[in-house]
Amino acid sequence: xxxxxxxxxxxxxxxxxxxxxxxxxxxxxxxxxxxxxxxxxxxxxxxxxxxxxxxxxxxxxxxxxxxxxxxxxxxxxxxxxxxxxxxxxxxxxxxxxxxxxxxxxxxxxxxxxxxxxxxxxxxxxxxxxxxxxxxxxxxxxxxxxxxxxxxxxxxxxxxxxxxxxxxxxxxxxxxxxxxxxxxxxxxxxxxxxxxxxxxxxxxxxxxxxxxxxxxxxxxxxxxxxxxxxxxxxxxxxxxxxxxxxxxxxxxxxxxxxxxxxxxxxxxxxxxxxxxxxxxxxxxxxxxxxxxxxxxxxxxxxxxxxxxxxxxxxxxxxxxxxxxxxxxxxxxxxxxxxxxxxxxxxxxxxxxxxxxxxxxxxxxxxxxxxxxxxxxxxxxxxxxxxxxxxxxxxxxxxxxxxxxxxxxxxxxxxxxxxxxxxxxxxxxxxxxxxxxxxxxxxxxxxxxxxxxxxxxxxxxxxxxxxxxxxxxxxxxxxxxxxxxxxxxxxxxxxxxxxxxxxxxxxxxxxxxxxxxxxxxx
RNA sequence: GGCCCGGUCGUCUAGUGGUUAGGAUGCCGCCCUUUCAAGGCGGAGGUCGCGGGUUCAAGUCCCGUCCGGGCUACCA
Numbered sequence: 001x002x003x004x005x006x007x008x009x010x011x012x013x014x015x016x017x018x019x020x021x022x023x024x025x026x027x028x029x030x031x032x033x034x035x036x037x038x039x040x041x042x043x044x045x046x047x048x049x050x051x052x053x054x055x056x057x058x059x060x061x062x063x064x065x066x067x068x069x070x071x072x073x074x075x076x077x078x079x080x081x082x083x084x085x086x087x088x089x090x091x092x093x094x095x096x097x098x099x100x101x102x103x104x105x106x107x108x109x110x111x112x113x114x115x116x117x118x119x120x121x122x123x124x125x126x127x128x129x130x131x132x133x134x135x136x137x138x139x140x141x142x143x144x145x146x147x148x149x150x151x152x153x154x155x156x157x158x159x160x161x162x163x164x165x166x167x168x169x170x171x172x173x174x175x176x177x178x179x180x181x182x183x184x185x186x187x188x189x190x191x192x193x194x195x196x197x198x199x200x201x202x203x204x205x206x207x208x209x210x211x212x213x214x215x216x217x218x219x220x221x222x223x224x225x226x227x228x229x230x231x232x233x234x235x236x237x238x239x240x241x242x243x244x245x246x247x248x249x250x251x252x253x254x255x256x257x258x259x260x261x262x263x264x265x266x267x268x269x270x271x272x273x274x275x276x277x278x279x280x281x282x283x284x285x286x287x288x289x290x291x292x293x294x295x296x297x298x299x300x301x302x303x304x305x306x307x308x309x310x311x312x313x314x315x316x317x318x319x320x321x322x323x324x325x326x327x328x329x330x331x332x333x334x335x336x337x338x339x340x341x342x343x344x345x346x347x348x349x350x351x352x353x354x355x356x357x358x359x360x361x362x363x364x365x366x367x368x369x370x371x372x373x374x375x376x377x378x379x380x381x382x383x384x385x386x387x388x389x390x391x392x393x394x395x396x397x398x399x400x401x402x403x404x405x406x407x408x409x410x411x412x413x414x415x416x417x418x419x420x421x422x423x424x425x426x427x428x429x430x431x432x433x434x435x436x437x438x439x440x441x442x443x444x445x446x447x448x449x450x451x452x453x454x455x456x457x458x459x460x461x462x463x464x465x466x467x468x469x470x471x472x473x474x475x476x477x478x479x480x481x482x483x484x485x486x487x488x489x490x491x492x493x494x495x496x497x498x499x500x501x502x503x504x505x506x507x508x509x510x511x512x513x514x515x516x517x518x519x520x
Numbered sequence: 521g522g523c524c525c526g527g528u529c530g531u532c533u534a535g536u537g538g539u540u541a542g543g544a545u546g547c548c549g550c551c552c553u554u555u556c557a558a559g560g561c562g563g564a565g566g567u568c569g570c571g572g573g574u575u576c577a578a579g580u581c582c583c584g585u586c587c588g589g590g591c592u593a594c595c596a
Contacts (some may be wrong), residue, residue: 484556
């Protein structure tokens with residue numbers, strides 16, 4: 001599901017909840033070429049993941065079932081209503097072939113006329129002529145007879161009054177030659193039948209709104225309130241599309257975004273609660289949501305701000321809940337399918353700064369530890385929680401906790417800079433000795449960060465060092481292979497004496513320091 | 521081409537005739553600090569698309585203009 005569609009669905013939910021109304025899902029599957037069960041499944045999956053709840057719909061039941069338009073068509077619902085329009089003269093049969101329509105359009109374009117079907121040869125055809133064509137078995141569509149020489153006015157809840165010279169509105173197809181209704185017909189009939197109060201949809205529908213209004217008028221039905229929401233655009237101002245990055249909601253799930261963060265962010269494109277409120281819980285959004293806060297102008301998708309929201313939501317989570325969420329994330333096969341795809345995609349750089357191939361292997365490592373050693377993994381996650389943006393980031397951030405001691409990748413520059421310092425061999429040796437004796441007297445207590453700190457500080461002091469950096473950095477590089485990460489003492493406490501000893505040994509050799517005895 | 525919609529820092533936005541045009545993000549700096557983040561503090565960034573009016577007073581009202589976008593299917 002496209003981000004824009006998702007945002008609209010969210011607005012509908014928020015508004016329904018705000019008003020104590022009913023949110024209904026209807027599957028508009030009248031185009032047999034476009035519809036697929038897989039697409040519908042993806043739709044439902046997206047809605048469920050995003051917490052977009054429905055009170056009525058094909059998978060939820062309700063008083064106006066069925067909720068698939070194809071099923072409603074089979075029931076003869078649309079046939080019944082098109083009959084009424086035909087009888088009242090608000091619709092007519094048109095027998096043009098697609099070639100004839102194509103020719104007409106070309107003629108209009110060449111002569112710089114308005115394009116569209118404004119009657120052709122059938123709007124005003126004699127009854128006998130129509131009967132003749134029908135008897136001859138010619139295929140036909142049923143078109144809406146838009147009133148001429150008048151003004152069609154709609155009252156849009158966001159933009160106010162919008163009007164059209166009805167002579168500029170062409171006659172849309174209501175029933176296709178295969179008997180299926182178009183959106184223009186089916187959605188309006190259903191909206192009436194299902195007692196829909198608000199038509200909330202994307203701005204791209206404004207152009208067809210006069211047709212829809214005229215249809216309600218033709219039936220003598222009360223018009224719902226039209227709410228045309230602004231579109232979400234890419235950085236270049238054009239409709240958000242693949243080349244702007246990911247447009248599918250599920251891609252953001254697989255990228256490691258939290259549904260609540262995405263929802264919070266997306267709600268704020270085209271809507272503002274007024275004042276300075278930005279970070280909002282779902283109940284807060286419902287409380288504040290109102291059509292008067294909707295923006296008429298389109299918004300641009302700002303990936304950076306989405307990332308900020310996600311970071312905020314990750315930091316706000318209880319570590320235990322976060323661990324659960326991460327487990328869910330790495331247990332989902334789609335996560336790995338997605339990163340496989342990313343690894344092959346040249347444009348993946350728009351979405352991640354990290355190399356997808358390494359993300360993939362780091363996520364596998366994360367999956368192993370999170371299920372096999374959840375207690376250890378939890379401690380690692382706690383330390384990385386404040387410095388991560390997406391769930392996927394935990395892969396890289398935590399990798400050094402999980403990687404085998406002898407396979408830990410070492411940043412070359414960091415090795416050159418910190419492991420070559422003259423005091424490093426002695427430092428490592430002292431630490432190895434200290435931790436070895438600790439390891440030989442195993443206790444139930446985990447290694448305390450304070451103990452590590454005093455050890456390191458003692459070394460610095462005994463060497464007359466005023467700053468801790470020259471001591472801390474070599475140890476960090478030895479233990480993590482990197483120069484960035486959580487506080488050294490916290491990280492040592494989580495790693496534990498065994499891993500520390502083994503990594504110090506390895507790093508010592510890497511630095512070309514001879515003479516360090518084996519740890520055990 | 522025609523018809524429609526839109527236009528406040530790069531971006532999301534507050535603002536409904538009187539504000540030093542506010543917040544958020546991003547960017548930069550400082551603090552914190554063993555690194556990176558997070559967090560705290562601060563800074564740069566807006567002639568409210570442009571031009572006319574109305575008014576003592578206009579981002580806010582009116583007209584024009586420019587630019588951007590959407591639609592222009594037997595798709596939704």
